[in-house]
Amino acid sequence: MTKRKFNPISVAIVGQGNVGFHLYHELLKTTDIRVEQFNSRKKNSLKAFDVAIIAVSDNAIAEVSKYIKARLVVHTSGSTNIDVLENETRKGVFYPLQSFTKEKTVDFSKIPICGEAKTKEDNNTLESLASRLRSSYYQIGSEERKYIHVAAVFVNNFTNHMFKTAHDILEEHHIPNNILMPLIKETVEKIDRLTPEEAQTGPAIRNDEKTIQNHLTLLNDSQKELYKTITESIQKNGEKL
Amino acid sequence: MTKRKFNPISVAIVGQGNVGFHLYHELLKTTDIRVEQFNSRKKNSLKAFDVAIIAVSDNAIAEVSKYIKARLVVHTSGSTNIDVLENETRKGVFYPLQSFTKEKTVDFSKIPICGEAKTKEDNNTLESLASRLRSSYYQIGSEERKYIHVAAVFVNNFTNHMFKTAHDILEEHHIPNNILMPLIKETVEKIDRLTPEEAQTGPAIRNDEKTIQNHLTLLNDSQKELYKTITESIQKNGEKL
Numbered sequence: 378m379t380k381r382k383f384n385p386i387s388v389a390i391v392g393q394g395n396v397g398f399h400l401y402h403e404l405l406k407t408t409d410i411r412v413e414q415f416n417s418r419k420k421n422s423l424k425a426f427d428v429a430i431i432a433v434s435d436n437a438i439a440e441v442s443k444y445i446k447a448r449l450v451v452h453t454s455g456s457t458n459i460d461v462l463e464n465e466t467r468k469g470v471f472y473p474l475q476s477f478t479k480e481k482t483v484d485f486s487k488i489p490i491c492g493e494a495k496t497k498e499d500n501n502t503l504e505s506l507a508s509r510l511r512s513s514y515y516q517i518g519s520e521e522r523k524y525i526h527v528a529a530v531f532v533n534n535f536t537n538h539m540f541k542t543a544h545d546i547l548e549e550h551h552i553p554n555n556i557l558m559p560l561i562k563e564t565v566e567k568i569d570r571l572t573p574e575e576a577q578t579g580p581a582i583r584n585d586e587k588t589i590q591n592h593l594t595l596l597n598d599s600q601k602e603l604y605k606t607i608t609e610s611i612q613k614n615g616e617k618l
Numbered sequence: 619m620t621k622r623k624f625n626p627i628s629v630a631i632v633g634q635g636n637v638g639f640h641l642y643h644e645l646l647k648t649t650d651i652r653v654e655q656f657n658s659r660k661k662n663s664l665k666a667f668d669v670a671i672i673a674v675s676d677n678a679i680a681e682v683s684k685y686i687k688a689r690l691v692v693h694t695s696g697s698t699n700i701d702v703l704e705n706e707t708r709k710g711v712f713y714p715l716q717s718f719t720k721e722k723t724v725d726f727s728k729i730p731i732c733g734e735a736k737t738k739e740d741n742n743t744l745e746s747l748a749s750r751l752r753s754s755y756y757q758i759g760s761e762e763r764k765y766i767h768v769a770a771v772f773v774n775n776f777t778n779h780m781f782k783t784a785h786d787i788l789e790e791h792h793i794p795n796n797i798l799m800p801l802i803k804e805t806v807e808k809i810d811r812l813t814p815e816e817a818q819t820g821p822a823i824r825n826d827e828k829t830i831q832n833h834l835t836l837l838n839d840s841q842k843e844l845y846k847t848i849t850e851s852i853q854k855n856g857e858k859l
Contacts, residue, residue, distance in 0.1 A: 395819075435826070435828070435829060436828065456829050456832055456833070474797060474798070474800070474801055475800065475801055475804060476801060476804060476805065476808070476817075476819050476820075477819070478808070478812070478816075478817065478819065480811075480812060480816070481808060481811055481812065483804070487800040487803070487804070488800060489797050489800060491797075515797060517793075521791055521793055523832070523836055524787055524788065524790075524791045524793065524836060525788070525793060525797065525798075526833075527787060527833045527836050527837065527845075528783075528784035528785075528787045528788050528798060529784070529798065529801055530820055530821065530822075530833065530845075531780045531781075531783050531784040531787070531845075532780055532781055532784045532798050532801055532802050532805065533801055533802075533804075533805045533819070533820065534818065534819065534820035534821075534822060534823070534852070535780045535845075535848045535852075536777045536780045536781075536802070536805050537805055537808075537809070537814050537817050537818050538814070538818070538822075538848055538851065538852050538855075539772045539773055539776045539777045539780065540772075540773055540777075540809055540814040540817075541814035541815060541818065541855065542769075542772050542851075543769035543770070543772040543773045544769075544813065544814050544815075545855075546765055546768060546769045546772070547765065547766070547769050549765075550762055550765045552758075552762055552765060552766060556715060556730050556732075556756060556766065557715070557766075557769060557770065557773050558810075559715070559716065559728040559729060559730060560715055560716055560717060560770055560773055560774055561773050561774075561777070561806055561809070562728070562806060563716060563717060563724070563728070563774075564717065564773065564774045564777050564778055565802055565803060565806050567717070567719070567722060567778075568778070568781055568802075569799075570721075570722055571719070571721060571722065572785065573778050573779070573781040573782035573785050574782060574785075575719075575721070576717075576719065576778055576781075577775065577778050577779070577782065578636075578717050578718070578719065578774070578775060579717075579771055579774065579775035580771065580775075581771075581775060581779075582775070585676070587676070587677065588676060588697050591697055591764070592697070592767075592768045592771065595764055595765060595768050596768065599851055599854055599855070602847060602851070603847060603848065603851050604768075604771075604772075604776075606843060606844060606847040606848075607776045607779055607844065607847075607848075610779065610783075610840055610843070610844050611775070611776075611779050613840055614779075614782065614786075614840070
């Protein structure tokens with residue numbers, strides 16, 4: 378940690394989407410950091426800043442980075458290589474592994490930040506930034522980060538779609554959705570103590586064809602396809618009872 | 619509530635699987651209930667008991683129930699109709715909406731019990747039993763219960779399989795699995811405040827074909843099929859950004 382050198386850090390946030398919004402507002406609360414937010418559609422130079430954080434959609438990162446002259450330029454994308462950045466100064470990645478929506482506040486102390494940089498010094502800067510956000514910090518290369526990103530899609534987007542499907546089924550039959558909340562919470566609490574393999578139960582892993590067939594009669598075509606594919610995948614993976 | 623009449627209740631648990639195990643041990647802790655556990659392979663009469671709870675695999679319920687002469691005979695299955703019971707006394711269902719594994723204790727105060735009975739009196743007995751377990755109680759008919767059961771498969775078994783798949787991806791690339799835990803917890807906390815439809819983010823709902831294609835190159839065939847089917851389902855359902 379080179380606290381003396383990077384104290385205070387001046388940070389520019391480029392982009393006003395969900396990630397930019399939350400990062401900006403969180404950094405505003407810290408001391409020792411001067412933060413400003415910029416519109417990504419302007420050709421920002423940001424020469425006076427220690428760090429520029431580009432929080433824009435993946436396919437805009439290269440174009441936005443071209444004009445930036447901050448000492449260290451990082452993007453926040455899980456699925457984008459560090460070398461997509463086209464700035465002429467130093468490059469890095471500062472990927473907060475979390476799902477952001479403007480409607481909900483996020484607790485940065487519970488966000489793992491996946492950082493990547495090309496020098497130890499830059500890595501220290503990013504680690505120091507993460508620690509001021511009270512976030513945990515992991516040094517992760519571009520190759521590993523891609524896998525983390527796709528795994529995150531499974532546990533977040535796809536899991537949320539399981540909730541959505543269950544929600545639809547209950548709503549259609551006028552059953553209050555909150556009846557499932559304790560089960561949802563237990564599903565997550567279980568994997569604090571057991572591996573997902575040990576935690577698996579239900580008709581798929583039991584090869585209970587009768588229940589599987591009964592379930593299929595209750596679903597619409599789109600739900601049916603989802604049910605079949607996931608059931609087969611559970612069975613192929615041979616999770617234990 | 620007919621507290622006087624059903625106080626104390628004598629309860630027989632038939633079956634020694636996960637549900638029977640946890641119900642028995644939880645009821646042992648209560649006062650006012652006399653509980654005994656029985657092997658389901660014996661032809662139990664249980665004539666002396668107020669309630670017999672059959673906690674066996676779905677396809678054994680009919681056979682096991684035949685011999686039972688307790689005043690009220692209930693099964694604990696989410697996907698089995700009340701009329702599958704073949705006892706000559708009164709019938710009911712006492713379905714704890716939770717995923718049980720012997721390795722993990724369960725907090726009954728967080729379990730919704732879906733009860734079904736043919737008379738108000740029996741319904742009161744089941745409600746009283748649930749309240750002694752500190753569980754919430756819902757009166758749910760056999761038809762509705764089937765839908766709750768399939769919805770539970772989505773939020774529990776299928777969600778757990780999303781965790782399993784993510785776990786496999788990270789393990790294969792030597793990335794510590796706990797890096798995803800905060801995201802998993804946030805995924806669930808979000809739907810305390812937002813509907814799953816409002817909570818959805820990610821490449822599928824954004825129709826971000828480039829990221830979707832990149833993700834597919836990282837997965838094995840079985841993961842790929844899962845990814846494609848769920849992505850298409852999210853897109854078909856037209857959840858909002």
